[in-house]
Amino acid sequence: MLKIALLVALLGLLLLFAPGPARRALLTPRLLALFNRILPTMSDTERDALEAGTTWWDADLFSGRPDWSKLLAYGRASLTAEERHFLDHDVERLCELVNDWETQQEQDLPAQAWTYMREHGFLGMIIPKQYGGKQFSAYMHSQVVMKLSSRCSALAVSVMVPNSLGPAELLLHYGTEEQKDYYLPRLAAGVEIPCFALTSPYAGSDAAAIPDLGVACMGMHEGRPTLGFRLSWNKRYITLAPVATLLGLAFQTSDPDHLLSGDDTPGITCALIPASHDGVVIGRRHHPLNAVFQNGPTSGQDVFIPIDWVIGGQAQVGKGWRMLMECLAAGRAISLPSSSVGMGKMAVRGTSAYAAVRRQFNMPIGKFEGVQEALARMGANLYLMDAARTLAAHAVDLGEKPAVISAIVKYHVTERGRALVNDGMDILGGKGICIGPNNFLASAYQQIPIAITVEGANILTRSLIIFGQGAIRAHPYVLREMAAVGESDHAKALRDFDAAFFGHVGFVLGNLARGLWYGLGGARLAAVPAAGAPELAPYYRALTRLSTAFAVMTDMSMFVLGGELKRRERLSARLGDVLSQLYLASAVLKRYEDDGRPPADLPYAHWALQDALLKAQQGLTGVLENFPARVLAALLRVLLFPVGLPHRPPSDELGSAVAHAMQTAGADRERLLADGHVASEGSHGGDPLACAERALALLPDVLHIEKRLKDTPEGAALRHLPQSLHAMQQWLAAAKAASSVSCQEHNTLLEFARLVDGLIQVDDFPPAAAPQAQGGGAAHRLDDEPAGESRAA
Numbered sequence: 001m002l003k004i005a006l007l008v009a010l011l012g013l014l015l016l017f018a019p020g021p022a023r024r025a026l027l028t029p030r031l032l033a034l035f036n037r038i039l040p041t042m043s044d045t046e047r048d049a050l051e052a053g054t055t056w057w058d059a060d061l062f063s064g065r066p067d068w069s070k071l072l073a074y075g076r077a078s079l080t081a082e083e084r085h086f087l088d089h090d091v092e093r094l095c096e097l098v099n100d101w102e103t104q105q106e107q108d109l110p111a112q113a114w115t116y117m118r119e120h121g122f123l124g125m126i127i128p129k130q131y132g133g134k135q136f137s138a139y140m141h142s143q144v145v146m147k148l149s150s151r152c153s154a155l156a157v158s159v160m161v162p163n164s165l166g167p168a169e170l171l172l173h174y175g176t177e178e179q180k181d182y183y184l185p186r187l188a189a190g191v192e193i194p195c196f197a198l199t200s201p202y203a204g205s206d207a208a209a210i211p212d213l214g215v216a217c218m219g220m221h222e223g224r225p226t227l228g229f230r231l232s233w234n235k236r237y238i239t240l241a242p243v244a245t246l247l248g249l250a251f252q253t254s255d256p257d258h259l260l261s262g263d264d265t266p267g268i269t270c271a272l273i274p275a276s277h278d279g280v281v282i283g284r285r286h287h288p289l290n291a292v293f294q295n296g297p298t299s300g301q302d303v304f305i306p307i308d309w310v311i312g313g314q315a316q317v318g319k320g321w322r323m324l325m326e327c328l329a330a331g332r333a334i335s336l337p338s339s340s341v342g343m344g345k346m347a348v349r350g351t352s353a354y355a356a357v358r359r360q361f362n363m364p365i366g367k368f369e370g371v372q373e374a375l376a377r378m379g380a381n382l383y384l385m386d387a388a389r390t391l392a393a394h395a396v397d398l399g400e401k402p403a404v405i406s407a408i409v410k411y412h413v414t415e416r417g418r419a420l421v422n423d424g425m426d427i428l429g430g431k432g433i434c435i436g437p438n439n440f441l442a443s444a445y446q447q448i449p450i451a452i453t454v455e456g457a458n459i460l461t462r463s464l465i466i467f468g469q470g471a472i473r474a475h476p477y478v479l480r481e482m483a484a485v486g487e488s489d490h491a492k493a494l495r496d497f498d499a500a501f502f503g504h505v506g507f508v509l510g511n512l513a514r515g516l517w518y519g520l521g522g523a524r525l526a527a528v529p530a531a532g533a534p535e536l537a538p539y540y541r542a543l544t545r546l547s548t549a550f551a552v553m554t555d556m557s558m559f560v561l562g563g564e565l566k567r568r569e570r571l572s573a574r575l576g577d578v579l580s581q582l583y584l585a586s587a588v589l590k591r592y593e594d595d596g597r598p599p600a601d602l603p604y605a606h607w608a609l610q611d612a613l614l615k616a617q618q619g620l621t622g623v624l625e626n627f628p629a630r631v632l633a634a635l636l637r638v639l640l641f642p643v644g645l646p647h648r649p650p651s652d653e654l655g656s657a658v659a660h661a662m663q664t665a666g667a668d669r670e671r672l673l674a675d676g677h678v679a680s681e682g683s684h685g686g687d688p689l690a691c692a693e694r695a696l697a698l699l700p701d702v703l704h705i706e707k708r709l710k711d712t713p714e715g716a717a718l719r720h721l722p723q724s725l726h727a728m729q730q731w732l733a734a735a736k737a738a739s740s741v742s743c744q745e746h747n748t749l750l751e752f753a754r755l756v757d758g759l760i761q762v763d764d765f766p767p768a769a770a771p772q773a774q775g776g777g778a779a780h781r782l783d784d785e786p787a788g789e790s791r792a793a
Contacts, residue, residue, distance in 0.1 A: 004073075028498040035485050035497070045224040052325030053403025055474045057393050061582045062474040064511040064551030068529035068540055071586060076594040077394040083140040087675065090120050091144055095151040095677040099687075101437040103154050105291045111542040113155065118190025123162045126169060131184035138396035142338040142389060143675055149342025150349075150676035153447055156339050157293035161239045162187065165324070165331040165455075167248045167272055167311075174270075175322050183246070183272065183554040196248035197235040198324070205460050208321055212251040214269065216259045219304035227259060228306040236297040237454070242285050243294045247273045249313075250320055266318030270311045279303035293449045296782075305471045325403075328455070332406035333396055336451045337389035340417035343444045344382045345676035346689065348662065350440045351378065353692035354431075356663035356699060357756050362719060365427070366663045369652070374423040376655035377788050379662045380607035383672060387591035388413055388607075389582050402468040408580045411461045414451040421448050436763020440688045463569040466576035471554055471565075477504035478558070504555075511551045512639065518545040519642045533597050536589060539609045542646070543585055546616050549640045551579045553623055556636060560629050571626060577619035585612040600668035603657040606650070613647040621645065665696045688759060695755040702752050705745050714740040725757040 043480045060066040080086065084106065117123055125141055127133025136144075141163055148156035162168060169188050171180055186192040203210040214229030231518050233251055241247075253266045260266065275282060283297035316323070355366030355375060365371050392409045395402045421444050425432040428441060435442045452458045456465065472478050477500050484497035518526055523545035528537045554575060557565055565572060585608075592598075592605045620640070627633035661668060679687035709715035714735050721727050732750055735741045741749065 014185045028118040028494050028501070031501060032485065032494060034483065035333070035501075052328075053401040053473075055342050056206055056398075056400045056402045057391075057407060057586060058402070058404045058408075058470055058474070058579065058583065059474040061233050061547050061579060061586070062470065062551060062554065063476055064507075064514065064548040066544060066547050066582075066586070068532060068544075068589075071590055072529055072593055074394065074398065075589075077139040077397065079137070079140055079143065083136055083143075086134070086136075087140070087143055087147065090122075092677065094120070094122065094155070095148065096679065098152045098155045099437075100152040100443055100548050102156075103152060104290065104443070107292055109152075109154055109158060109292070114158075117159060121188065122159045123193070123277050123680040124168070124184075124188030125159075125163045126172070127170075127184050129595040131180065132188040133184065134188075136653045138334055139390070139393040142334045142393040145335060146342035146345070146389075147337035147675050147677050149339040149697065150346040151342075151679075153339070153343070153443060154292035155241060156342065156732065157291075160339065161196075162194050164335045165327050166196040167192075167246060169327050170196075170248065170270060170311050170323060170330070171272075173327065174316055176321075178308075179272070179311065179313075183646050187246075192246040193240060194246045194248060195238050195298075196250075197233070197238045197241070198250045199237045200233075200235055205457050207250075207324075208268065210250060210252060210268070212249075214251045214253050214271075214305075215303075215550070216253065216255040216257065218259070219306075221304065223308045226306045228304055228309070229253065229269075231271075231305055232301050233302045234297070234299045235287075236287065237291060237295065238298055239295045241282055241294065241298050242296045243274050244282070247275050247280060247298060249273055250324065251562070253318055260314065260317055261537070263318070268320040268324075269317050270320035270323055271305060271309045272311060273303075273305055273309060277303065277305070288450050289446045290443075291450060294298075326401060328406075331403055332410045332455055333392040334389075336455055337385070337392065337409045337413040340448075340451055341382070341385050341389050342412045342676065343448070344378075344385055344417050344420050345673050347421050347424045347441055347444055348378050348382050349673050349676060349691050350689050351375070351427050352662040352669075353689075353696040354759060355427055355659075356691070357695045358760060359723060364663075366659065369656075371427055372650075372656050372659035374390045374427055374648070374661055375659040376607060378420050378423050379658045379672065380604050380611065380650075381420045383591070383601070383604035384584055384588055384608040384612070385413045385416050385420075386672075387587040391587040391590055402578075404466060404474055405583060406463045407456070407461050407469070408583050410455060411458050412584060413467065413579050414448075415458060418448045418452060421445050431760065431762050434762040434764075436765075438688050438758075438761055438763050440692075462576055463573040466580060467572045468566065468576075470576070471558065474561065477507060478503075508552070508555045511548050511555070515545075515552050515640050516642065517546045517638055518548060521581060522643070522646065531593070532594060535591060535597075535602065536605065536609070539585065539589060539613070541581060542613055543589075546578070546613065546620070546778075547582055549620055550575070550582065550616075552636065552640065553578075553620060556632065557623070557627075560627075571623055574619045574622040574626075578616045578620075581612040581616035581619065585609050585616075588612070595671070597669070598671065600661065601671065603654060603661055604672065607654055607658050610647070610650045610654075614649055617645055617647045663696070665693075665699070686758065691755050691759050693751060695759060696753070698748060698752045701748050705741065705749060712740065714738070725753055728753040 008311045057066075058069060060070070094113065094116055097107060097116055103109055120776060121134045124131075124133035125144065127134045127135065129135045145156050145160050148159055168184065171183055175183070182191065182462075187194060198207055198210070200212060212233035212235070214231040217228065217230050218225050219228050219230065220226065229251075231249070231251060233249060235249075248270060249272075250268055250270050253269045255261065255264060258264075273280060277377055279300045280303060281299045283299065285294065285296045288295055302712075307317075310317055311323070312319070352366070352375060355371055356364055358365050366375065388409050392402060392405055395405060421441065424441050425445050431439065432441050432445070472482065480500035481497060481504065484493050484500055487493035487496060521542040526541040526544040528540040532540055557571060557575065561568060561571075588605055588608045592601060621637075624633045624637050627636075662672070678693055679690050706715065706718065709718060714731075718731060721731055729750070730752075732741070732746055736743070736746045
């Protein structure tokens, strides 16, 4: 394969500037025949997945010359006045109706929450107003899911699924007018609770291999002979199935008697089936890592459905896989990234406040360098995650169906969310591992693998989808070359292939020259957008350089490995990592510009950008170190990195700046945590996040009082005071009696002590009862163990 690739490259170089007719006569027919032999075969389902969706900023990153001015000109994602009111009032009210701990005890959302969701249109956010829906933007949809996720995962999922890949979206794009007129108003009003059944026990990640089968036949429906399908299915992991009234179902189709067409096996088809229909079985519930959202199996055996129940009617029989791939591109960009960001905002809010007010060794643990290191990762990761999900949702609102970008944000936002929650658990220490109403992070820690797993397992998203799909769809020439190979008109095939192939050769040579130029100049010669922030100019240049290097490695990998690259998953995954980090860094740059370049956000932006550049560099070096053509790999390393590897991890000083910003109450911190929910302090018996926020708000006043008392006897006594609420109360009584503190100072210090005491306590339960069997009010609380400590039993 390498010899063929080198021969092709050499001949291409010789004939690149030859007259077109001569080239097409001498070389192009041979190259076309060669490509026809070496291109990998592609199944219909692979082709549907490949052609689904659109390319967007990912195409710029593949080009090696991203147009930063174009990215900045896309504008800022924003909400209408109606959407902002709904988010600030209706969503806020729904959050107040639900408590995550109480839902775990009841194993469901409270009835009043279900009623509120139905009555206020939460289940019809994507449905047009003409059908009674809200017709919200994709960005608004993302904002709602994010805010709900910062309160309760079951609440977010229950709203997310009807507005994601499910009957409503499929009906909007592919349904008949009769189906839309009947179902969409019922879905918008919550009269119907939908679910969508795709995954089978033997077809998880390989969803296109579902064994569920519908055989075309004549059957009886409503007392008369009707064309339809005799269906048998067995599905699992179906969210909302236990409470669904309307079942969306994907199944293979067979037409042995040619009642529909001349095709014996038309392919995957999607249908809508009332859950009450004879033969439909809704199984018992699954319990995904103690998450409370409704999830379970469904099955049926020889269930007859009329052809009219197929989404889109008879014309859409066999087109279900394409339908699913088109809709999944948009859904992946919104649902799971938004829920991970919401969970991340909750975790950062609670953990950063806890670190600021929790003291050990007579100082806040948030000043320990080890804790600051973890806090810096949390804050900068959240800043990047939020930027990535916002830009992806904005792309959907611009009319895109960003297949590659949606896979990037699904994988990387959920993975960074997992890292963020893990860091939070390390900081909380013993408090984090004791489940109960006073633990704000336990549910997130338990349930974060769910987002990693669903809508495409992350391990396969990384190794197969991101680069595998992007290399063909987003590359400026590969898809054109493949189309030319498949062209039946030989003369047209020669013209199209000649233009695409030799354009590709010029593209490779240009990137090679530019990569060396940037490498020798340290990317200082790369252009920056005129509208870009000067303080971030080095990052624009560095990303352009890495984009060029990525384009070179993409083409070299495809030239050397050809169709084998599809099976070299580790190389493909590393190339996907490079593309992903380029997108994530682009999103950070875009966010900083869209937010008005707030100087207080620079630590987050610097940390996130430096981390993304380092990870992209690691992806490239990982490809080079494992490239099968070792001589070529050595040459490429010299060409792309002639003076060494330029990117390093963020500095300790920068990490400390991020950690300090996270622990400082005010507008700058709230911008990082914007549109996350914080319960009122008195709701549900005292919300831990609300207590943490109140304590953090009081901290500056407390520090001021302590500073004033520093050189007094009372201050010395305070510094050596045992860390307990009782000891603090005794000290305050004595200090107030001696007039060492004013009445207002007394009240401030006492309230702060009570808040911190409540925040550090953990829950305990009767010995014979599991936590899930206890109501929130039945728990007692024990002092926690801080990070790095343990208590002997």
